[in-house]
Amino acid sequence: MSAPHTSSGPTAGSVAAHARGSYDLVLKGGTVVLPDATVQTDVYVRDGLIAAIGGQADAGRTVDCTGLTILPGVIDTQVHFREPGAEANEDLESGSRSAVLGGVTGVFEMPNTRPPTSTPEAVAYKLSRAKHRMWCDHAFYVGATVDNADECGELEKLPGTAGIKVFMGSSTGNLLISEDDMLERVLRSGMRRVAIHAEDEARLKERMDYRVEGDPSSHPIWRDDETALRATTRALHLARKTGRRVHILHITTPAELELIAANRDIATCELTPQHLTLAGEEAYPRLGTLAQMNPPIRSGAHRDGLWHWVSQGMPDIIGSDHAPHALSAKEKPYPASPSGMPGVQTLLPLMLDHVANNRLTLRRLVDMTSAGPQRLFGLVRKGRIAVGYDADFSIVDLKSRWTMEQNWMASRCGWSPFAGQTVTGRPVGTIIRGNQVMWEGTLADKALGEPLRFDATDRPQAAR
Numbered sequence: 196m197s198a199p200h201t202s203s204g205p206t207a208g209s210v211a212a213h214a215r216g217s218y219d220l221v222l223k224g225g226t227v228v229l230p231d232a233t234v235q236t237d238v239y240v241r242d243g244l245i246a247a248i249g250g251q252a253d254a255g256r257t258v259d260c261t262g263l264t265i266l267p268g269v270i271d272t273q274v275h276f277r278e279p280g281a282e283a284n285e286d287l288e289s290g291s292r293s294a295v296l297g298g299v300t301g302v303f304e305m306p307n308t309r310p311p312t313s314t315p316e317a318v319a320y321k322l323s324r325a326k327h328r329m330w331c332d333h334a335f336y337v338g339a340t341v342d343n344a345d346e347c348g349e350l351e352k353l354p355g356t357a358g359i360k361v362f363m364g365s366s367t368g369n370l371l372i373s374e375d376d377m378l379e380r381v382l383r384s385g386m387r388r389v390a391i392h393a394e395d396e397a398r399l400k401e402r403m404d405y406r407v408e409g410d411p412s413s414h415p416i417w418r419d420d421e422t423a424l425r426a427t428t429r430a431l432h433l434a435r436k437t438g439r440r441v442h443i444l445h446i447t448t449p450a451e452l453e454l455i456a457a458n459r460d461i462a463t464c465e466l467t468p469q470h471l472t473l474a475g476e477e478a479y480p481r482l483g484t485l486a487q488m489n490p491p492i493r494s495g496a497h498r499d500g501l502w503h504w505v506s507q508g509m510p511d512i513i514g515s516d517h518a519p520h521a522l523s524a525k526e527k528p529y530p531a532s533p534s535g536m537p538g539v540q541t542l543l544p545l546m547l548d549h550v551a552n553n554r555l556t557l558r559r560l561v562d563m564t565s566a567g568p569q570r571l572f573g574l575v576r577k578g579r580i581a582v583g584y585d586a587d588f589s590i591v592d593l594k595s596r597w598t599m600e601q602n603w604m605a606s607r608c609g610w611s612p613f614a615g616q617t618v619t620g621r622p623v624g625t626i627i628r629g630n631q632v633m634w635e636g637t638l639a640d641k642a643l644g645e646p647l648r649f650d651a652t653d654r655p656q657a658a659r
Contacts, residue, residue: 217241218239218240218241218246218247218252218253218254218255219240219241219242219254219255219256219629220239220240220254220255220256220257220258220586220629221237221238221239221240221252221254221256221257221258222237222238222240222258222260222265222588222590222626223237223257223258223259223260223261224237224259224260224261225237225238225260225261225263225264225265225590226263226264226265227248227264227265227580228264228265228266228267228557228558228561228580229248229579229580229581230566230579230580230581233557233558236248236249237249237250237251238265238580238586238588239252239254240254240586240629241629242629243585243586243628243629243630244576244582244583244584244585244586244628244629245580245581245582245583245584245585245586246582247582248580248581248582258624258626258631258634260590262592263590263591263592263623263624264557264590264591264592264593265580265588265589265590266298266557266561266564266565266588266589266590266591267561267565267566267577267578267579267580267587267588267589268299268300268301268565268577268578268585268587268588268589268625268626268627269298269299269300269301269542269543269564269565269589270299270300270301270302270303270564270565270568270569270574270577270578271294271299271301271302271303271514271515271517271539271542271564272302272303272357272465272512272514272568272572273303273305273390273444273445273465273467273514273515273516273517274290274294274302274303274304274305274514274515274516274517274539275304275305275307275516275517275518275519275535276289276290276291276302276304276517277290277308277519278290278308278321278324279308279309279310279320279321279324280308280309280310281308281309282607283521283607284519284520284521284607284608285519285537285606285607285608286607287304287321287324287325287328287329287333288328288329288330288642289605289606289607290302290304290517290519290539290606290607291328291329291330291331291333291642291644292330292605292638292642293517293537293539293540293604293605293606294330294331294539294540295330295331295625295627295632295633295638296540296603296605296622296625296633296636296638297539297540297541297542297543297544297622298543298589298590298591298622298623298624298625298633299331299539299540299542299543299589299625300331300332300587300588300589300625300626300627300632301331301332301333301334301568301574301577301587301627301647302331302332302333302334302539303333303334303335303336303357303514303568303572303647304321304333304334304335304336304357305336305338305360306335306336306337306338306360306370307338307362307366307370308321311338311340311369311370312335312336312337312338313337313338313339313340313342313343313350313369313370314343314350315350315353318335318337318350318353318355318356321335322335322355322646325644325646327641327642328642328644329642329644330632330633330638330642330643330644331625331627331632331644332577332587332627332628332644332645332646332647333355333644333645333646333647334355334356334357334646334647334649335355335356335357336356336357336358336359336360336390337350337351337353337356337358337359337360338359338360338361338362338370339359339360339361339362339370339372339381339389340369340370340372341369341372341377342369344372344377344380344381344384345380345384346384347359347381347384347385348384348385348386349385350385351385351386351387351651351652352651352652353652354646354648354652354653355646355647355652356649356652357390357572357647357649358387358388358389358390358572358651359381359385359387359389359390360389360390360391360392361378361381361389361390361391361392362392363378363391363392363393363394363395363396363426363429363430364392364393364394364395364396364399364422364426365392365394365396365399365489365534366392371396373396373397375429375433378429378430378433379433379436379437382433382434382437382439382441383437383439385439386439386651387572387573387649387651388440388441388442388463388571388572389439389440389441389442390441390442390444391426391430391441391442391443391444392444392445392489393423393426393427393429393430393443393444393451394418394422394423394426394489394490395421395422395423395425395426395429398421398422398425399417399418399422402417402418402419402422403417405417405419406529406530407529408528408529408530409528409529410529411479411483411484411486411487411529411532412475412479412480413529414479414487414491414492414529414530414534415475415491415492415493415494418489418490418491420448420450420493420497422490423446423447423448423451423490424448424450424451424454427443427446427451427454427455428454430443431454431455431458431461431462434458434461434462435458435461438461439461440461440462440463441461441462441463442462442463442464442465442511442512442571443455443462443463443464443465444464444465444514444516445465445466445467445470445490445514445516446464446465446466446470446501446510447470447490447491447492447493447497447501448493448497448500449497449500449501449503449504451464452464452500452501452504452509452510453504455509456504456507456509463511463512463571464509464510464511464512465510465511465512465513465514466501466505466510466512466513466514467513467514467515467516467538468513468515468538468541468542468545468546469488469492469515469516469536469538469612470492470493470497470498470501471498471501471502471505471545471546471549471554472498472545472549472613473486473492473498473612474492474493474494474495474497474498475491475492475493475494475495476494476495477495478492478612479492482612483529484525484526484527484528484529484532485525485536485610485612486536486612487525487529487532487533487534487535487536488516488518488534488535488536489534489535491534502554505554505555505559506555508559510563511563511567511570511571512563512564512567512568512571513542513546513560513563513564514542515538515539515541515542516535516538517536517537517538517539517606518534518535518536518537518538519535519536519537519606519607519608520533520535520608521608521609522608522609522610525610536611536612537604537606537608537610537611538611539606540603540604540605540606540611541599541604541611541613542564543564543589543591543620543622544599544618544620544621544622545613545618546560546564546620547560547591547593547618547619547620547621548618548619548620550593550620551593551618551619551620552619557593565577565578565579566578566579572649573649573650573651574647574648574649574650575647575648575649575650575653576648577647585627585628586626586627586628586629587626587627587628588624588625588626589622589624589625590622590623590624590625590626591620591621591622591623592620592621592623593619593620594619594620595619595620595621595623596617596618596619597617597618597621598615598616598617598618599611599613599614599615599616599617599618600614600615601614601615603636623635627643627644628643628645630643
């Protein structure tokens, strides 16, 4: 290797001196989860990017992280923030505020709004509504419909989009893609990974009489294992037929994970903290309709089966499926009560508690909440603590034992199934592109969220 050219420009010593004096921020003394190791070191930030790891230098601002653990920014790849159309339950501001209070730095928001996010105009409208209002970085899914099935390949290229979302069941209007011929058309249009809510609509209709008036514990009997497994089987068959990669959301049955394990070249999957934490035998008597979601909370045996597959390295992502409804609606007698629960703010505390209880390692959690989303969806400069990446950090106290009281929750819906639960592991700070957005429950002066960038839609910025 030839020696570096040094005949012009600053000397190595002056470059080092310049670097020492030009950092904007240093995170000092924390335990940092790097891609290949977990070490106690300092992290330096310049112009919103990670500029150096380790060493000693000056910075304009210092954040003391002694005793804290610095994770790559957590990305929640499934949230429903209800705007436009149902802002009384949640909106882009309140939902993203919940996110950063819970240590989440980025979200993928779902398309089942009113009107649905299924056109270029709808995506542009959401992006405009998010500007200067969303606290975290964000992208919006485009919903596949009976009207845009053949145009999904163009829609998935829109800047600020996370890709295409398909509802095989449990949706209304033209967002419902329940027939195989229509799903095949969607999968043949485009190249990015398609996210799928896999419940079989025909079986749901066949089994509606299994719902028991006033008894939410009948919800998983109506929406049984076969309802999920049948849809996942159909999705994988069509993915294989079309050569398209799919991502199966909120898996609830071990049988689905076994099936996906045999199709890893075309399929990835997500689990939620709810399905890893709650068991129907306890949840429905205690929470009633507050435990109602789609796919449903199932038995403790199902929950244990999901954890078995976590130990096998199967699930790729943890997503919250944050889906708030007003308490007045949730308190209606089943089945008039809507399905869904808030979760973006409790995702990280719940999963840190599972780490504290040795159900998974911290590094495995980081893979499912940071590196995994980056790897699966092609996020630009996100997902790891490495020089040149965005300075996104979720800073946590792994030893803090605390209770998630309702007054800590920021969701507009005003309730959480986990309010009052004591956990070990607490989000202390949320830093996004070098901006300290949240620290010890206090937010910054203004929202600074920006659209996420993806390999599939990004054009590198030209030199100025």
